[in-house]
Amino acid sequence: MNGTAELALTIARRSTPPSEKLEELLTAVHHHNKPKLLHDRQMHDLIVAAMQENRPVIKVHAEQMMTILEAIIREGIEMGQFEVEDPAEAARAVKTAFIPFFHPVLIEHRLRHGEDIEGLA
Template sequence: MNRPVRTGTDPDEARARILEVAEQHFRRIGYHKTPVADIASELGMSPANVYRFFPSRDAINESICGRVLNEVAEIALAIACTNAPAVEKLDQLLTALHQHNKMTLVKEKHMHDLIAAATQENWSIIKAHTERTVTIFEAIIRAGIEAGEFEVEDAAEAARAVRSAFMQFFHPVLIEHCVQHSEDIEADLRDQIRFILKALRKRGSLEHHRQDQDSQPIHG
């Protein structure tokens, strides 16, 4: 059923409705196969009217991409705000980022393709998301330094290094390669997280954490 949008009274509401319908189409058939005319038709408006609220089709694509990336950011922030030790939070965060991106690849392939395109084409929303993620890494690492869990001189530099070291497990193109070619991606994931934590942690406290983590099941 077409749901006309009252374009003259509430621009924010109109933009939200356009994005809602666009996202539904993107998830169902993919962003490449979704013309603006179909979005407009479902909303009972003309394509020209859609462009009153978005300067281009690319702006719609980037807005939808931002909505998906916000889901990831909310997961990251929720973990970062817990009262767990920093080493556990970083472990949980890296695991959650990987699992979320892997599930997007497997269960929401059309949205994965959108994120992959945005990453390969260097959309500004990807840069902002990357900076936000690294900032969360940095906050956890800085708290770990203050608590005596981590032993690094520069939290910001360490956060960037963590991102680089973990790239293959959450970059949309690289994770696709991992899923297709790794014999045991979960084991590879655990190995890389242990490597990262070993690089950050104070000597002498790592072995206890490793034993704790090895005793916990991996949830795929």
Template sequence: MRQTTRTRSDPDETRARILEVAEDYFRRVGYQKTSVADIATELGMSPANIYRFFPSKGAINECICGRVVQEVAELAFSIARTQGPAAEKLSKLLMTIHVHNKTTLIKEKRTHEMVAAAMQENWAIIKAHIERVTTIFEGIIREGIAAGEFHVDDPAEAARCVKRAFVSFLHPMMIEHCIQHGEDTEEGLREQIRFILKALGKQD
């Protein structure tokens, strides 16, 4: 008789279901108020069973945060892959991330709070996300150099400078601060984009 080979589909499905329930709780009540017991109860399992798939509540937090920031990375990648001048792509990418983060603050307050805390506490998933986005900046800058749009000697350094120049427009806590003080964040961002494009050597 032919023996059926067991697969990992059931554990994978259970893990995915745990994250689905956890994310739903995070969006409704916040990640800090969500306990492993809450997640387990919703799934009809024991907390000990949750720990078979995730070593800690922090591991669940990181996974959910990773899913959230992956949305930002996918937006950035989709813009970077489009055809067109590098300056336009960089401008659109920065504006898109800013608007996405601001929309999350307004419409998904609990998600905003989690990402803000993750950035403040320097979670590993956030460090990887920032590096990924900075690499996308670098790729666009390299395209601009090759096309004669930008005139800088070190695209990697330029990308890091772009990252630092736009922290106040991309960091969730800083966006929240600006909104609370009635600042027009998008107009400020457009001004900063014009400045950074000149710094990259773009001619009007």
């Protein structure tokens, strides 16, 4: 999970426009995590168990990712790219919208039902 947060932070620190950062971050995180979740069953099961048990490592990771998303959105508001009143609420909405691309159980479900997740993100 540290690798995912580091990737997101690297993207957030780039000097590209916030809208591009947001798109790149969401795509990069999906492509970074997907192979681990699909091809490493032990890692998949470990992450799912940690999520189901509400382990602190999951909470810390989720908070890190929310902080990064919120910072990008706040930057976008300041630059006039995003018209949102509450960056924290917008970050939660982005996270919710992209759960199918990040949650290991949902990724696995899509694959079991023959859905092409590569074409989705």
